[in-house]
Amino acid sequence: MSAVLQSLVNQPYKHGFVTDIESDVAPKGLNEDIIRLISAKKNEPEWLLTFRLDAYRKWQSMTEPTWQNVHHPKIDYQDISYYSAPKSKKKLTSMDEVDPELLRTFEKLGVPLHERAALAGVAVDVIFDSVSVATTYKQKLADVGIIFCSISEAVHNHPELVKKYLGSVVPVGDNFYAALNSAVFTDGSFCFIPKGVKCPMDLSTYFRINTEGSGQFERTLVIAEEGASVCYLEGCTAPQFDTNQLHAAVVELIALDNADIKYSTVQNWYAGDENGVGGIYNFVTKRGLAKGVNSRISWTQVETGAAITWKYPSCILRGDNSVGEFYSVAVTNNFQQADTGTKMIHLGKNTRSTIISKGISAGHSNSSYRGLVRITPTAEGARNYSQCDSMLIGDQCGAHTFPYIQVQNNTAKVEHEASTSKIGEDQLFYLSQRGIGAEEAVSMIINGFCKEVFQQLPMEFAVEATKLLSFKLEGSVG
Amino acid sequence: MSNKAANSGDYLQYLLNSWSAKSADKLSGLSQLRARAIDSVNTQRLPNKRDEEWRFTDISPLTQLAFPPSQQQSKVVQANDLEQFYLPETTNRLVFVDGHYAAELSTIADAPIQMIGNLPAMMRSRASTIESHLGHYAKIDGNVFSALNTAFLRDCAVIIVPKKTVIVEPIQLLFVSTQEEVSSYPRCFVIAEQDSKLTLIEDHVSITSASYITNTVAEICLAANAHVQHIRIQRDSQQAYHLANCAVSLAHASQYQSVSVSLGSKISRYNLEVQLSDENSECTIDGLTLIAGQQLSDTHTCIDHIKPHCTSHQQHKCIVDETAHAVFNGKIMVRPQAQQTNSSQSSRNLLLSNTAKVDTKPQLEIFADDVKCAHGATVGQLDSEEIFYLESRGLSKESARKLLTYAFAADIIHRIPVASLQQQLEKIVLNQMQGV
Numbered sequence: 001m002s003a004v005l006q007s008l009v010n011q012p013y014k015h016g017f018v019t020d021i022e023s024d025v026a027p028k029g030l031n032e033d034i035i036r037l038i039s040a041k042k043n044e045p046e047w048l049l050t051f052r053l054d055a056y057r058k059w060q061s062m063t064e065p066t067w068q069n070v071h072h073p074k075i076d077y078q079d080i081s082y083y084s085a086p087k088s089k090k091k092l093t094s095m096d097e098v099d100p101e102l103l104r105t106f107e108k109l110g111v112p113l114h115e116r117a118a119l120a121g122v123a124v125d126v127i128f129d130s131v132s133v134a135t136t137y138k139q140k141l142a143d144v145g146i147i148f149c150s151i152s153e154a155v156h157n158h159p160e161l162v163k164k165y166l167g168s169v170v171p172v173g174d175n176f177y178a179a180l181n182s183a184v185f186t187d188g189s190f191c192f193i194p195k196g197v198k199c200p201m202d203l204s205t206y207f208r209i210n211t212e213g214s215g216q217f218e219r220t221l222v223i224a225e226e227g228a229s230v231c232y233l234e235g236c237t238a239p240q241f242d243t244n245q246l247h248a249a250v251v252e253l254i255a256l257d258n259a260d261i262k263y264s265t266v267q268n269w270y271a272g273d274e275n276g277v278g279g280i281y282n283f284v285t286k287r288g289l290a291k292g293v294n295s296r297i298s299w300t301q302v303e304t305g306a307a308i309t310w311k312y313p314s315c316i317l318r319g320d321n322s323v324g325e326f327y328s329v330a331v332t333n334n335f336q337q338a339d340t341g342t343k344m345i346h347l348g349k350n351t352r353s354t355i356i357s358k359g360i361s362a363g364h365s366n367s368s369y370r371g372l373v374r375i376t377p378t379a380e381g382a383r384n385y386s387q388c389d390s391m392l393i394g395d396q397c398g399a400h401t402f403p404y405i406q407v408q409n410n411t412a413k414v415e416h417e418a419s420t421s422k423i424g425e426d427q428l429f430y431l432s433q434r435g436i437g438a439e440e441a442v443s444m445i446i447n448g449f450c451k452e453v454f455q456q457l458p459m460e461f462a463v464e465a466t467k468l469l470s471f472k473l474e475g476s477v478g
Numbered sequence: 479m480s481n482k483a484a485n486s487g488d489y490l491q492y493l494l495n496s497w498s499a500k501s502a503d504k505l506s507g508l509s510q511l512r513a514r515a516i517d518s519v520n521t522q523r524l525p526n527k528r529d530e531e532w533r534f535t536d537i538s539p540l541t542q543l544a545f546p547p548s549q550q551q552s553k554v555v556q557a558n559d560l561e562q563f564y565l566p567e568t569t570n571r572l573v574f575v576d577g578h579y580a581a582e583l584s585t586i587a588d589a590p591i592q593m594i595g596n597l598p599a600m601m602r603s604r605a606s607t608i609e610s611h612l613g614h615y616a617k618i619d620g621n622v623f624s625a626l627n628t629a630f631l632r633d634c635a636v637i638i639v640p641k642k643t644v645i646v647e648p649i650q651l652l653f654v655s656t657q658e659e660v661s662s663y664p665r666c667f668v669i670a671e672q673d674s675k676l677t678l679i680e681d682h683v684s685i686t687s688a689s690y691i692t693n694t695v696a697e698i699c700l701a702a703n704a705h706v707q708h709i710r711i712q713r714d715s716q717q718a719y720h721l722a723n724c725a726v727s728l729a730h731a732s733q734y735q736s737v738s739v740s741l742g743s744k745i746s747r748y749n750l751e752v753q754l755s756d757e758n759s760e761c762t763i764d765g766l767t768l769i770a771g772q773q774l775s776d777t778h779t780c781i782d783h784i785k786p787h788c789t790s791h792q793q794h795k796c797i798v799d800e801t802a803h804a805v806f807n808g809k810i811m812v813r814p815q816a817q818q819t820n821s822s823q824s825s826r827n828l829l830l831s832n833t834a835k836v837d838t839k840p841q842l843e844i845f846a847d848d849v850k851c852a853h854g855a856t857v858g859q860l861d862s863e864e865i866f867y868l869e870s871r872g873l874s875k876e877s878a879r880k881l882l883t884y885a886f887a888a889d890i891i892h893r894i895p896v897a898s899l900q901q902q903l904e905k906i907v908l909n910q911m912q913g914v
Contacts, residue, residue: 410829
């Protein structure tokens, strides 16, 4: 389109720096000894080791899924280090003791570890490589009975809760990557909202992969008891390496009667360079169980990073009148590949689900929406509405839609719509005729396209997402 | 069912062995094609539910039904058995009984004999045309049923419409099943040359209510500016297994319109592949599935936009009653070159009972940016407000439901350009709805 836009194509990835920090890295490879090592390093109880070994044995008998619409060289699972942690000599008791190098890293990423920081009002749990380094506002949350800490801490301090819910939504043998995660997960966030409590602030986890050659396998568990509600945010970045790194996370959400969980993700892993070299393989299993009556689980995701994304945040709507929502924007550029979508499994009566998915592909990238809406015979009066729109920018990219609709109850009402379009010349002409520059016009049109999803994001995230998107696609039009 | 085959390999071997190739010897020009198909069958197996394409349709009962390929005319069919299926609009009719050509029942009125006929006869005059096209559109690798049909190729309805020729009366291809526990392999091959026009009615009927297997393949090739209307009715016996493949290729500015109606068979599967292989070609594909009892009807379509400026429209409707199961998988592929594609697809499903089941997957794969593609799917029951409206006008609940269900189906039936066939189908729809 214009030279200015062209020059913006190769905008560097902002978060691509490496923090020089001494790490404790486990030797590469995966076997029972490594799992025992991870378990021992984390001083875990026996039942968790059994859980891991069980998962490992199941994983060994499984094969990698091949149905997804992505292509990558075979991953050598023995060439990954399954444990990497910044070295710390003693247990941290306050934020002031966090390694200043780490603090600077997160300062640079714009994640406030200081409770006084500008983005106040959001409690953050920060995961650096494999371990949680800091959790803010712990005390304030504890006052209302909320437990918000790293999952390793939860294993020690609240074993009964972890034992009860871990693996209850995503069983250890659920799929290849979930089994791998269950075997080797090192840390993650744990959040428990007791009965009747509305979480006073947004909770957030920030993931950062730092060490080259390591994989990140974190586990998040969010439990909202009867009548509780929480809004949870997740962000991720990684440094720029020429090698591909594996990120296989598992997130489990459990909502009991009348509980409400809103889980938002802004994923900005390193996506590889303009030739498709390097980048994170983001193979994530996210699932929410709307267990109680009138419960609600809402997923919002803005997927802009990662060389390959394989991710289907799902809702199992078991409670009567429960609600599942999925709002997604997936942006791919250069050689990125995304196969993402959702599953809505309707089991309870009068369960409702909404799916809004927006895919934007540019460069040589491919993005696929893959979704399942299943209405089982017990789901009387279930209702689903799905909308998947794709936008293509350039003629080298692809957009694909694979919606599976399975209905076994005639009282259900299921609707699915999808469309594919590009930014129209007429739209651009109209805006430029009104004095709006080409670049800004494109950004406006794209933001309009994604508006329904961005509206679902909490304020700070929405601002970040909008910025991220315009940054990401700048220069790709023309 | 004396011959039970334990697994898919044995089943395929059994079929290949029980086919007598003697009668096909004369067609040496096609023996290569057949040999290739036999080789292909030997490398394949029957699909199972783990294959993505057969995820919802369990075809494994076939291995328990090792029905031998039907022998020619073992039971003579009388003309008056078939009269009910004849259409007053046309005298162009080719009849195939259990896959074998029945010359005495067929009539060709207004077309020169070299245009329409059975494969062996047509080979005498049009061998080169047939050899260069037959078997080139329906893929045999990766499609074991298409390969089997090709391996057993002997009789085949051949229609070659010459340049600038319009065949006014529709051509009815009547495929009749009469025997039980046999498998038949009907085949149909159409070339519409430049600027020609044709209406084709492919009608699969039965005069038995027994169990049998029909494995059919149709190939339709449209040259530039050709215009083909293809009506396909599947009304096999309720115990039958119907496996069908149809491949269509469209050249520059040609138009293909198809209406397929699936009513019969215990398990039926229809694969339709349409290739828009040159600019400005257009296709309209409509489908209606009306099933009840324990029927399973599976429709897989693939519309492949290969070149720019092509248009496709598709509407598929399913009405599912009792414990029947309808499957629809509609793929629209837009290749990197196919700019300015305009494509729309809709899958609408009506569940009449709380045990009926629908699996639908409208699928888009798009590699070009300047395109307009949309698809939609709905599953539900009759709208209670619409029923209420009709009740407020004095209709009983039952007739309101019938009327709305009928209207849902009639939308597709009315796209069939043959009045008598429309009426026949309307009658079938109304009869099927007795239980509604």
